[in-house]
Amino acid sequence: MRSKVRDRGERSGGTLGYPSDRLLEEVAYIAYHFHWPYEQILGLDHRERRQWVEEVAKINKRLNDELNTDTSESWR
Numbered sequence: 342m343r344s345k346v347r348d349r350g351e352r353s354g355g356t357l358g359y360p361s362d363r364l365l366e367e368v369a370y371i372a373y374h375f376h377w378p379y380e381q382i383l384g385l386d387h388r389e390r391r392q393w394v395e396e397v398a399k400i401n402k403r404l405n406d407e408l409n410t411d412t413s414e415s416w417r
Contacts, residue, residue: 359387367394 367390368382374397382390 367391370394370397 368379371377371382371390371393372379375393385393
């Protein structure tokens with residue numbers, strides 16, 4: 342049985358054949374940072390979900406780098 346397709350011909354959620362532990366990790370990461378509901382996150386196709394994960398990771402890295410820079414400068 343085939344899943345419903347979107348207007349662009351993509352499968353909803355993009356989870357077919359994707360490791361469930363990896364999917365759970367992505368959902369938890371996005372939900373934690375954006376407070377989006379589970380169903381909304383699963384409704385994203387795989388590529389879009391990965392893009393959000395990467396964007397959140399960039400933001401976290403930048404904030405951590407800024408915090409570490411501020412901390413190291415205060416010790417000088």
